[in-house]
Amino acid sequence: MKIVFKGKSDHLYLQIAETFQKQILDEVLKIGDKLPSVRLLSKEHAISVSTILQAYYHLEAKGLVESRPQSGYYVSFNPSRFPRKIEKSDPIQVVKNKNVEAIIGEVYDDLAMDGVVKFSLSVPSPEILPxxxxxxxxxxxxxxxxxxxxxxxxxxxxxxxxxxxxxxxxxxxxxxxxxxxxxxxxxxxxxxxxxxxxxxxxxxxxxxxxxxxxxxxxxxxxxxxxxxxxxxxxxxxxxxxxxxxxxxxxxxxxxxxxxxxxxxxxxxxxxxxxxxxxxxxxxxxxxxxxxxxxxxxxxxxxxxxxxxxxxxxxxxxxxxxxxxxxxxxxxxxxxxxxxxxxxxxxxxxxxxxxxxxxxxxxxxxxxxxxxEQHLRKLRQTLHTNSLQFTRAIGEYFPEEIKLSTPKGGFILWLELAEHIDTYQLYQEAMQQKISFAPGTMFTLQDRYQNCMRLSYGMPWSAEVEQALKKLGGLVKKMNGSMA
Amino acid sequence: MKIVFKGKSDHLYLQIAETFQKQILDEVLKIGDKLPSVRLLSKEHAISVSTILQAYYHLEAKGLVESRPQSGYYVSFNPSRFPRKIEKSDPIQVVKNKNVEAIIGEVYDDLAMDGVVKFSLSVPSPEILPxxxxxxxxxxxxxxxxxxxxxxxxxxxxxxxxxxxxxxxxxxxxxxxxxxxxxxxxxxxxxxxxxxxxxxxxxxxxxxxxxxxxxxxxxxxxxxxxxxxxxxxxxxxxxxxxxxxxxxxxxxxxxxxxxxxxxxxxxxxxxxxxxxxxxxxxxxxxxxxxxxxxxxxxxxxxxxxxxxxxxxxxxxxxxxxxxxxxxxxxxxxxxxxxxxxxxxxxxxxxxxxxxxxxxxxxxxxxxxxxxEQHLRKLRQTLHTNSLQFTRAIGEYFPEEIKLSTPKGGFILWLELAEHIDTYQLYQEAMQQKISFAPGTMFTLQDRYQNCMRLSYGMPWSAEVEQALKKLGGLVKKMNGSMA
The missing domain is CATH 3.40.640.10 (Type I PLP-dependent aspartate aminotransferase-like (Major domain))
Incomplete structure (x- = not known):
C-alpha cells in the first residue's frame, strides 16, 4: 500500500494526518477500520517512526482515531455523518411572548458563579490565550x-x-x-x-x-x-x-x-x-x-x-x-x-x-x-475541541438530535426533539453547574425553543466530557418523559 | 493690631491665609493695601516667621498679594469684584443654523496638535495627576x-x-x-x-x-x-x-x-x-x-x-x-x-x-x-489657577468682558462684547496655537456666539500667562475693529 501524503500543511506529520483525516471524512476509512501500522508506514515511505506517531497522536487528539493496546490505531469517529445536520431556518415572523430579556440576564448572571462549566460563554477561556x-x-x-x-x-x-x-x-x-x-x-x-x-x-x-x-x-x-x-x-x-x-x-x-x-x-x-x-x-x-x-x-x-x-x-x-x-x-x-x-x-x-x-x-x-503564531495554535485547539465535542455529543445525546458542523469559530448549535424546551433544560443543567445558551435567546420569534448553543472555547478535559455526558443525560430524560 | 485666625483648615499657615483671603474678598483689605509685616505678626501672635511667610507665599501663589522688595506684601487682586459677572441666561428657543457639529469636530481635532496651549480641554493636564x-x-x-x-x-x-x-x-x-x-x-x-x-x-x-x-x-x-x-x-x-x-x-x-x-x-x-x-x-x-x-x-x-x-x-x-x-x-x-x-x-x-x-x-x-490626598493637592492647584486666570484676564482682556466666578472645577466662562464671534476668534487664536471652546458649542440656539470657555486645568506658568495675554490682545483687536 502506497499513500500519497498531500495535506496542505508545512509539517510532514500534519500532511500525513490531513491525508488520513480526509479519508475518514470521505469514508474511505470507515469507523472501526484499522490504520496502517506505524512500522509499516515508516518503512514504505522512509519517514521516521516518530513522525508517523506524531500524526496518529494528532488524529487521536481530534477524536478521529483511538489506539487499542497491542493492536494499533482504529478509526473511532467520523464527524461528517454524525449526528444529523440542521436544516435551513425558515423564520415565521410570529412574535413570541417569552421574557427573553430576563432569560439573557439570568444566563449572564450565572456566568459569574464559580465552578460552573460555561458552555454558554462564547469567548476563549484564559487557558488558551497568550x-x-x-x-x-x-x-x-x-x-x-x-x-x-x-x-x-x-x-x-x-x-x-x-x-x-x-x-x-x-x-x-x-x-x-x-x-x-x-x-x-x-x-x-x-x-x-x-x-x-x-x-x-x-x-x-x-x-x-x-x-x-x-x-x-x-x-x-x-x-x-x-x-x-x-x-x-x-x-x-x-x-x-x-x-x-x-x-x-x-x-x-x-x-x-x-x-x-x-x-x-x-x-x-x-x-x-x-x-x-x-x-x-x-x-x-x-x-x-x-x-x-x-x-x-x-x-x-x-x-x-x-x-x-x-x-x-x-x-x-x-x-x-x-x-x-x-x-x-x-x-x-x-x-x-x-x-x-x-x-x-x-x-x-x-x-x-x-x-x-x-x-x-x-x-x-x-x-x-x-x-499569527497564537492564532495558529488557537485554531488547532478549537478544531480539536469541535471534533471532541461533536464526538461526545454523538455519544451522550439522544440519536435524533441535529448538530451544526462549523468550519471555524467557537460554537455548536444543537436542535433537540421538538417538544424539548431548552430554557427548562438550562435550569436543570444549572442545578448540576452546567450552563449553555438556550435557543430562544437567538430570535424575537416563537422559535428555537428546542435549540441550544454550546461553546467549545475551553481546553478539552475529562471534566468537560463529564459535563457533556450529564447534559446528554438530562436531554435523554426529557426526551423520555414526553415520549 | 490683633487678628483672630479662624480659617477652617488643619494647618496654621492655611488658617492665617484664609483669614486674610476673607478680608480681601470682603474688601476689608483693598487692592494696594499693605499686609502686616511678617516680623510684627510673628511677635504679636507668637507664631514662627516661617509659618507667616508660608501663609503669605500661599496668598501670593493665588495671585491675591504681591511682594514688593524691601517693602512687604500688598493686596494685588480681588477676584470677587473683577471683572464683571455674568447674568442669568435667558434662552430664546430659536434654533441657529451654524454647523456646530463641524465646529466641535474642529476643536477636538485641534487637540491632537502639538504645541497648542489647550484652554479648550476641560480635563486636568498630566502634570497635576498622580x-x-x-x-x-x-x-x-x-x-x-x-x-x-x-x-x-x-x-x-x-x-x-x-x-x-x-x-x-x-x-x-x-x-x-x-x-x-x-x-x-x-x-x-x-x-x-x-x-x-x-x-x-x-x-x-x-x-x-x-x-x-x-x-x-x-x-x-x-x-x-x-x-x-x-x-x-x-x-x-x-x-x-x-x-x-x-x-x-x-x-x-x-x-x-x-x-x-x-x-x-x-x-x-x-x-x-x-x-x-x-x-x-x-x-x-x-x-x-x-x-x-x-x-x-x-x-x-x-x-x-x-x-x-x-x-x-x-x-x-x-x-x-x-x-x-x-x-x-x-x-x-x-x-x-x-x-x-x-x-x-x-x-x-x-x-x-x-x-x-x-x-x-x-x-x-x-x-x-x-x-483624598491627591484631591487636596488638586483643589489647591486649581483654586490657585482659577485666581491666576481671573487676574490675568482682568489684566489682558478688554474691561467690559464678563467672567464667571467658579467655586470649584476647571473652567471659566467669558462673555465678550456682543458683536464678537468667538468661533472667528478661535480660528485666529489657533494661528497662534491657542485653543478654547467657542460659546456656540454649548447651545442649540442662536446664542453665546460672543462667549467662550477656558479650562485652567494645567499648571500655571509664564507660557500660560503669555497665551492669555495673546488671547486678550486678539479680543481687544476684535473689539476695536468693530468700534
Missing amino acids: LARLNKAMIQSLRDLPANGTSYEKIQGNEELRRQVARWSMHWGGHLQADDLVTTAGCMNAVSYCLQAITKPGDTIAVESPVYFGVLRFAQSIGLKILELPTDPDTGVDPDDLRNALEQHDIKACFFVTNFSNPTGYCMPDEQKEAIVKLLSKHGVPLIEDDLYGDVYFGNKRPRSCKSFDEEGNVLWCSSISKTLAPGYRVGWVAPGKYIDKIKSLKLYHCITSATAQQAALGSFLATGRY | LARLNKAMIQSLRDLPANGTSYEKIQGNEELRRQVARWSMHWGGHLQADDLVTTAGCMNAVSYCLQAITKPGDTIAVESPVYFGVLRFAQSIGLKILELPTDPDTGVDPDDLRNALEQHDIKACFFVTNFSNPTGYCMPDEQKEAIVKLLSKHGVPLIEDDLYGDVYFGNKRPRSCKSFDEEGNVLWCSSISKTLAPGYRVGWVAPGKYIDKIKSLKLYHCITSATAQQAALGSFLATGRY
Missing part, C-alpha cells in the same frame, strides 16, 4: 504612553492599532488604510454605532436567523423592526431569499456574521458574499458585517469578508480581538466605508474615546508576529 | 486579576470599585451601596445610558443653558427635543423657572451638572437641590445629575448632590474619575435609582462590559487614602 505576552505588552504600553495612558486617545483611536488592523486586512482580501478604521469598545460596540449611524427608529433591518441575541436586543432598544431571514447552517443567507426580502420590505440595513456565524457557525462562500454585496449595493442598502470569528478558521486559509468585495463604501466591517485575545480589554473596530464621519461623531457623543492602554498594547502586539 | 501611583495600581491590578484582566468584568462592573464609590458617597451626603451602582466607560457614557433608559425619540428633555455640548449632541442623535432653561451662573436652574417649564411643556427628563457646572461653573445651593428634587419627584420627572466636578471644590467641604435628597430613586447620579485622575482610563459610573435594570441591559447591549483592568486599578486606588 496571557503572559499580552500582559507584557500592556505593561510596556503603560510605560511608553504619554502620561502612562491616563490621557484621552484620539477619537478615531490608536493609530498603530489601526495601522496593524489595516495591514492584517490583506488576509481576508481587504485593502484598508489606518484612516479607514475607527476603534471601539469591542465588536458589539462597533455594531451598535453602525446601526445608529444608518437607521432611525421605526426602520426595518434584516438579519440572519438564528442571530446573535445582542444585536436583536440592541436593535429593539433603538426602536428598529427586525426581519429574520431564512439562513442555511452551512452558507448563511441566500441571495435569492435576500432579493425577495428586499422587494417585499423597506429594508434599511442588513446585519450578517459572515464567517463562522454565532450561533449556527455557517461560513458564507466567497461567491455568495460577492453576490450579496452587489445586490445590496444595487438596492442602496448598507451591510453591517460582523467578522468577529473570521480569524479562527479550521481550513487552510482565512475566508474573505463581504468588505473585500465592497467598492462603494456600503459595507461596515466590524471586528475585534475579543474572540482571539482578550475580551476584557474591550477593543474592537469598524471600517465603516462612507459612514465614517457619522461613526466618529457617535463614538464621541457616547464615550468620547475608548480606553487608551489596551489599544496601544494590542497595536504593538499585532505589529510582531505573535498574533 | 501618574506614578496610578500606574503602580494598574500594573498591580494586571498582576492580581484573574487572567491578567483579559476576561470580561461583570456587567454591573468591578465590585471593589463600586464599593469604594459607595463609601465615598458619604462625602456628598449619599448613602449608596455597591449594588446601587453600575460602572461605565466614563461619565458621558453613563449619561448616554440614562437618557436612553428614560426617554424615547420625540420626547422633550430640559437642560441648563449653556450646557455641556456632549449632552446636546447625544440627545439630538437619539431624536430628543431639548428645552434650554434659564440658568444663574452662581446657582443654576431656579425651581420657579423649572416649575413653569414643567407646567408648559411635557418634559420627560432633566439634565443638570449641579456642582461646578460645565461651562458656567455654577454650584447649586443645597436647599435649591432639595427643592428641585422634590419638584421633579412630584411631577414624576427623573433627573439625570452629572456630578463630575463635585470633588473639586475650593471651599471647606464637598457640596451635596441632588441624589442625597432623593428618596424615590428618581435621580440618576452620574460621575467618573475623568476630571480628577485619568480621562484615558474611561471609567465612570451611575447610581440610577429605580432605573438600574434598564441601565444594566443598555450597558450589556452597547458594550457588554467596560475595560477590566482600569476598574480594578481604581478600586484599589480609592481604597487607600491616596485619592
Whole structure:
C-alpha cells in the first residue's frame, strides 16, 4: 500500500494526518477500520517512526482515531455523518411572548458563579490565550504612553492599532488604510454605532436567523423592526431569499456574521458574499458585517469578508480581538466605508474615546508576529475541541438530535426533539453547574425553543466530557418523559 | 493690631491665609493695601516667621498679594469684584443654523496638535495627576486579576470599585451601596445610558443653558427635543423657572451638572437641590445629575448632590474619575435609582462590559487614602489657577468682558462684547496655537456666539500667562475693529 501524503500543511506529520483525516471524512476509512501500522508506514515511505506517531497522536487528539493496546490505531469517529445536520431556518415572523430579556440576564448572571462549566460563554477561556505576552505588552504600553495612558486617545483611536488592523486586512482580501478604521469598545460596540449611524427608529433591518441575541436586543432598544431571514447552517443567507426580502420590505440595513456565524457557525462562500454585496449595493442598502470569528478558521486559509468585495463604501466591517485575545480589554473596530464621519461623531457623543492602554498594547502586539503564531495554535485547539465535542455529543445525546458542523469559530448549535424546551433544560443543567445558551435567546420569534448553543472555547478535559455526558443525560430524560 | 485666625483648615499657615483671603474678598483689605509685616505678626501672635511667610507665599501663589522688595506684601487682586459677572441666561428657543457639529469636530481635532496651549480641554493636564501611583495600581491590578484582566468584568462592573464609590458617597451626603451602582466607560457614557433608559425619540428633555455640548449632541442623535432653561451662573436652574417649564411643556427628563457646572461653573445651593428634587419627584420627572466636578471644590467641604435628597430613586447620579485622575482610563459610573435594570441591559447591549483592568486599578486606588490626598493637592492647584486666570484676564482682556466666578472645577466662562464671534476668534487664536471652546458649542440656539470657555486645568506658568495675554490682545483687536 502506497499513500500519497498531500495535506496542505508545512509539517510532514500534519500532511500525513490531513491525508488520513480526509479519508475518514470521505469514508474511505470507515469507523472501526484499522490504520496502517506505524512500522509499516515508516518503512514504505522512509519517514521516521516518530513522525508517523506524531500524526496518529494528532488524529487521536481530534477524536478521529483511538489506539487499542497491542493492536494499533482504529478509526473511532467520523464527524461528517454524525449526528444529523440542521436544516435551513425558515423564520415565521410570529412574535413570541417569552421574557427573553430576563432569560439573557439570568444566563449572564450565572456566568459569574464559580465552578460552573460555561458552555454558554462564547469567548476563549484564559487557558488558551497568550496571557503572559499580552500582559507584557500592556505593561510596556503603560510605560511608553504619554502620561502612562491616563490621557484621552484620539477619537478615531490608536493609530498603530489601526495601522496593524489595516495591514492584517490583506488576509481576508481587504485593502484598508489606518484612516479607514475607527476603534471601539469591542465588536458589539462597533455594531451598535453602525446601526445608529444608518437607521432611525421605526426602520426595518434584516438579519440572519438564528442571530446573535445582542444585536436583536440592541436593535429593539433603538426602536428598529427586525426581519429574520431564512439562513442555511452551512452558507448563511441566500441571495435569492435576500432579493425577495428586499422587494417585499423597506429594508434599511442588513446585519450578517459572515464567517463562522454565532450561533449556527455557517461560513458564507466567497461567491455568495460577492453576490450579496452587489445586490445590496444595487438596492442602496448598507451591510453591517460582523467578522468577529473570521480569524479562527479550521481550513487552510482565512475566508474573505463581504468588505473585500465592497467598492462603494456600503459595507461596515466590524471586528475585534475579543474572540482571539482578550475580551476584557474591550477593543474592537469598524471600517465603516462612507459612514465614517457619522461613526466618529457617535463614538464621541457616547464615550468620547475608548480606553487608551489596551489599544496601544494590542497595536504593538499585532505589529510582531505573535498574533499569527497564537492564532495558529488557537485554531488547532478549537478544531480539536469541535471534533471532541461533536464526538461526545454523538455519544451522550439522544440519536435524533441535529448538530451544526462549523468550519471555524467557537460554537455548536444543537436542535433537540421538538417538544424539548431548552430554557427548562438550562435550569436543570444549572442545578448540576452546567450552563449553555438556550435557543430562544437567538430570535424575537416563537422559535428555537428546542435549540441550544454550546461553546467549545475551553481546553478539552475529562471534566468537560463529564459535563457533556450529564447534559446528554438530562436531554435523554426529557426526551423520555414526553415520549 | 490683633487678628483672630479662624480659617477652617488643619494647618496654621492655611488658617492665617484664609483669614486674610476673607478680608480681601470682603474688601476689608483693598487692592494696594499693605499686609502686616511678617516680623510684627510673628511677635504679636507668637507664631514662627516661617509659618507667616508660608501663609503669605500661599496668598501670593493665588495671585491675591504681591511682594514688593524691601517693602512687604500688598493686596494685588480681588477676584470677587473683577471683572464683571455674568447674568442669568435667558434662552430664546430659536434654533441657529451654524454647523456646530463641524465646529466641535474642529476643536477636538485641534487637540491632537502639538504645541497648542489647550484652554479648550476641560480635563486636568498630566502634570497635576498622580501618574506614578496610578500606574503602580494598574500594573498591580494586571498582576492580581484573574487572567491578567483579559476576561470580561461583570456587567454591573468591578465590585471593589463600586464599593469604594459607595463609601465615598458619604462625602456628598449619599448613602449608596455597591449594588446601587453600575460602572461605565466614563461619565458621558453613563449619561448616554440614562437618557436612553428614560426617554424615547420625540420626547422633550430640559437642560441648563449653556450646557455641556456632549449632552446636546447625544440627545439630538437619539431624536430628543431639548428645552434650554434659564440658568444663574452662581446657582443654576431656579425651581420657579423649572416649575413653569414643567407646567408648559411635557418634559420627560432633566439634565443638570449641579456642582461646578460645565461651562458656567455654577454650584447649586443645597436647599435649591432639595427643592428641585422634590419638584421633579412630584411631577414624576427623573433627573439625570452629572456630578463630575463635585470633588473639586475650593471651599471647606464637598457640596451635596441632588441624589442625597432623593428618596424615590428618581435621580440618576452620574460621575467618573475623568476630571480628577485619568480621562484615558474611561471609567465612570451611575447610581440610577429605580432605573438600574434598564441601565444594566443598555450597558450589556452597547458594550457588554467596560475595560477590566482600569476598574480594578481604581478600586484599589480609592481604597487607600491616596485619592483624598491627591484631591487636596488638586483643589489647591486649581483654586490657585482659577485666581491666576481671573487676574490675568482682568489684566489682558478688554474691561467690559464678563467672567464667571467658579467655586470649584476647571473652567471659566467669558462673555465678550456682543458683536464678537468667538468661533472667528478661535480660528485666529489657533494661528497662534491657542485653543478654547467657542460659546456656540454649548447651545442649540442662536446664542453665546460672543462667549467662550477656558479650562485652567494645567499648571500655571509664564507660557500660560503669555497665551492669555495673546488671547486678550486678539479680543481687544476684535473689539476695536468693530468700534
